[in-house]
Amino acid sequence: MTESPPPQPGREPAFNVPGPVLLVVGTILGLYAVQSWIGPDWPYRFGLIPAHLWQGDALGLLTSMGVHGEWMHAGSNAVGALAFGAPLARRLGGDLRGYALFIGFFLVSGVLSALGYALLNPESQVPLIGASGAVFGLIGAATRLMNPxxxxxxxxxxxxxxxxxxxxxxxxxxxxxxxDPSTGIRGIAWEAHLIGLAVGLLGVGLWFRLWRVPPPALPRSGPWTGTPGGEH
Known part of the structure; x- marks a missing residue:
């Protein structure tokens, strides 16, 4: 079952970006701004190397999201989070719990997309870097929530x-x-993108049920009113 949409609400401000989204965007850009201080070996120190993962080095599943190859790479992921994070953030709420659930969904999407990439490329020695898989998790969730x-x-x-x-x-x-013809960036881990997209599409309903996220408030009258059903 799915939820029955209420009547069209009033228009919202054009630049009403939820706080959790701004936090993710700021973190992506901020981490890139300081990664040059780490040294030239940062992709191997913080990226996910699939062959090393199967030898027990799993930290890269998380740290790889925090490093990017260039400003265009970091900027495109920041723009993606800014463009597609709002529907999920608004649904989860703007309180501390909402922040935690949004960041948690972002991180879980990134970890699962990186793990899936490693499963598809188990012997690769090339570091996987960037938050693209996590951003595609937001895109997948937004695909199912992108309505008023x-x-x-x-x-x-x-x-x-x-x-x-x-x-x-x-x-x-x-x-x-x-x-990527839109940015000119080479070496795109498109498999991780598709896995992140699948995580967002399939996992957002499970995330809502797991953390008992309430359905949106529906008006009591109008042509589209009704009691929301379960979410899948």
Missing amino acids: WGVLEPLLSRRVLSMTAAWVAVNLLVGFLGF
Whole structure:
């Protein structure tokens, strides 16, 4: 079952970015600003090297999200979080618990996307870096929440399927070309993007149930009113 959307609400300010999203964006850019102080070996110190993961070095699953190859890399991930993080952040709430749940979802998406990449490339010695997998987790969640009410849409709805197909096509194109035509960045881990997208699409409903996130408040009257059903 899914939730029944209420009537169209009033328009919100154009630049009403939730605090948790700004925190993620600031962290991505801030960490990149200081990583040059670490030294030239930072990709091997903090990136995820799949071959090392299977030897017990799992810290890179988390630390790889905090380092980026260049300003364009960090900036594109910051813009992605800024553009697609708001629907999930608003649904989770702006209190301390909402902050924690948003950051938790972001980190879980990043860790699972990196783990999936390592499973697909188990012998790779090339460090995986960047928060792209976590950002695609936000994109996946937003794909099911990108409506005026914060309602979780069915996985098989026309809008969710069309947006998912578009993201899959873009990443397959990046994989085929070997670089991102919008930024010129090479060596894109498109597999991690798709895994992060799947985590967001499939995991957002589970995240809501796991942490008992309440459904959005619905008005008592109007053509779209009704009691929200369970979220999947």
